[in-house]
Amino acid sequence: MKEIDFLFIHPTTHYYSHNAPVKDLLTFVTMPLGTIAMADLIYRKGFSTKIFHTGIEQTYNRSFSVEDIFSEYAPTMVGIDLHWYVHSYDAIRIARIAKRHTNAYVVLGGFTASYFSREILIDHEHIDAVIEGDAEIPLLKLVETGPDKDLDGVPNLVYRKNKSVKRSKKRFIAGASDLKMLDYTNFDLLSNYDKYHRSINQSGDLGPYTFKTPIKKLAWVPLGRGCSVNCSYCGGGNAAHCRLTNRRKPLYHPMEQIIDTLRRFELEGIDSTYMDFDPDTDRSFYHELFDEIRKEKIDISTAFALWSPSNKKFVQDFSNTFNPVYSTLVLSPESGSEKVRRINKGFYYDNETFLKWMGYTMGEFVPIEIYFASGLSGETPENFDDTMKLAEKVIENGPVVSMSCNPIQLEPGGKWFEAPEKYGIIRKFTSFADFYELFRKLSIGMSVESRLGYDTKWQKEEQILENSFRFDQIFSRAQPSYWTEIVEGVRTLDY
Numbered sequence: 001m002k003e004i005d006f007l008f009i010h011p012t013t014h015y016y017s018h019n020a021p022v023k024d025l026l027t028f029v030t031m032p033l034g035t036i037a038m039a040d041l042i043y044r045k046g047f048s049t050k051i052f053h054t055g056i057e058q059t060y061n062r063s064f065s066v067e068d069i070f071s072e073y074a075p076t077m078v079g080i081d082l083h084w085y086v087h088s089y090d091a092i093r094i095a096r097i098a099k100r101h102t103n104a105y106v107v108l109g110g111f112t113a114s115y116f117s118r119e120i121l122i123d124h125e126h127i128d129a130v131i132e133g134d135a136e137i138p139l140l141k142l143v144e145t146g147p148d149k150d151l152d153g154v155p156n157l158v159y160r161k162n163k164s165v166k167r168s169k170k171r172f173i174a175g176a177s178d179l180k181m182l183d184y185t186n187f188d189l190l191s192n193y194d195k196y197h198r199s200i201n202q203s204g205d206l207g208p209y210t211f212k213t214p215i216k217k218l219a220w221v222p223l224g225r226g227c228s229v230n231c232s233y234c235g236g237g238n239a240a241h242c243r244l245t246n247r248r249k250p251l252y253h254p255m256e257q258i259i260d261t262l263r264r265f266e267l268e269g270i271d272s273t274y275m276d277f278d279p280d281t282d283r284s285f286y287h288e289l290f291d292e293i294r295k296e297k298i299d300i301s302t303a304f305a306l307w308s309p310s311n312k313k314f315v316q317d318f319s320n321t322f323n324p325v326y327s328t329l330v331l332s333p334e335s336g337s338e339k340v341r342r343i344n345k346g347f348y349y350d351n352e353t354f355l356k357w358m359g360y361t362m363g364e365f366v367p368i369e370i371y372f373a374s375g376l377s378g379e380t381p382e383n384f385d386d387t388m389k390l391a392e393k394v395i396e397n398g399p400v401v402s403m404s405c406n407p408i409q410l411e412p413g414g415k416w417f418e419a420p421e422k423y424g425i426i427r428k429f430t431s432f433a434d435f436y437e438l439f440r441k442l443s444i445g446m447s448v449e450s451r452l453g454y455d456t457k458w459q460k461e462e463q464i465l466e467n468s469f470r471f472d473q474i475f476s477r478a479q480p481s482y483w484t485e486i487v488e489g490v491r492t493l494d495y
């Protein structure tokens with residue numbers, strides 16, 4: 001048994017399929033970007049650490065169980081990420097196993113854990129603490145202090161003390177200098193890291209063809225934190241950041257750090273990246289970054305998620321910078337109805353602007369991925385036809401390689417969750433327990449009363465699911481459909 005100071009465990013979501021040949025499907029495999037950086041930070045300070053990704057371990061060893069980790073390691077502390085709500089059940093399940101098999105102090109972090117920190121600590125006695133918001137310095141301080149000491153000096157900590165729940169007084173929010181000291185590329189700390197980069201795809205799921213030789217190696221690029229707007233449904237918008245991390249405006253990573261990260265990706269043989277941080281419509285940061293990438297002759301592909309349509313110069317710049325093999329521009333107009341888009345999107349644009357942007361991508365032969373959604377505030381079965389019509393135009397006129405329409409799930413911390421009446425949302429999920437129960441039932445193949453967690457004033461949940469289903473029936477040939485079952489009712493996560 002190896003003693004270790006801190007074990008990180010990523011809880012992959014399990015989804016039981018009654019139809020697939022392998023019943024226990026693994027989904028939402030992407031780890032929060034900061035996991036490796038946090039492990040590296042405490043490692044550089046002299047603490048022993050390792051990251052286990054339960055999905056990757058199980059994919060390559062179907063008999064793997066979380067208990068196996070604890071038969072090899074005796075950790076002083078265990079950290080489990082609960083950033084995205086889809087991990088609500090598995091994060092708690094793993095914490096329970098950790099407590100059963102070790103004496104470790106168990107701490108959670110991430111947006112969902114931060115949002116529900118008190119409820120989690122009150123209801124789940126095997127969780128000792130939650131780090132709220134930015135976690136790097138608080139985690140380091142926690143490890144340095146040790147679990148048996150007074151933890152009031154650990155910033156952003158909500159913890160159990162003498163059978164009551166306390167919140168530490170100190171606050172931490174990562175500034176530019178904090179981001180600069182992070183290293184996101186110490187992959188040796190992650191068990192089976194090579195398989196991780198080969199197996200995930202851009203949707204965050206396991207690659208659909210794991211039985212084929214995985215050629216592409218993919219990694220997310222740490223670009224910044226925060227958002228400048230609030231999309232109605234998103235749990236990672238500006239208001240959520242203000243509440244959960246106290247970050248009022250977006251913060252970019254230093255450019256030289258991004259270049260350095262890309263260089264290291266190249267050395268690791270990572271040929272494909274995903275960039276998803278686009279809070280400023282002028283994109284001057286990216287014009288400069290792309291310039292540097294060209295100067296440094298970094299040969300890499302990227303799928304760049306635009307948060308609003310770009311101008312022609314950006315598309316040209318993008319096309320001149322990245323290797324075309326896997327490079328795409330990604331945009332989510334969500335609805336074909338301008339009225340619905342205006343109510344829901346933080347960055348509003350009309351259809352003419354969207355189609356003009358698509359023309360730029362056509363002109364530069366840049367493939368595009370387009371994402372629509374159902375369930376938006378103000379959406380009706382009738383105006384959902386506008387979404388179908390816009391999708392038709394995308395197929396007819398755009399260099400589209402992927403297009404889908406996913407029903408939106410209720411996200412903790414988003415405007416829908418915080419102010420449902422204002423957005424015509426009738427919530428069925430109101431607490432952490434609701435998210436926990438949903439994913440518990442999905443993991444064992446039980447039927448669930450609600451997948452999305454809401455009706456709207458305009459549509460019942462069944463109609464919202466039906467809209468997306470209708471979309472897929474018509475447009476599925478324009479996109480891969482192999483993972484439809486896994487994500488049925490589950491939307492790609494934006495934050």
Ligand code: SF4
Pocket residue numbers: 227228229230231234235236237238307346347494495
């Ligand atoms: S969906 Fe994107 S642009 Fe909209 S609030 Fe969330 S992070 Fe910001």
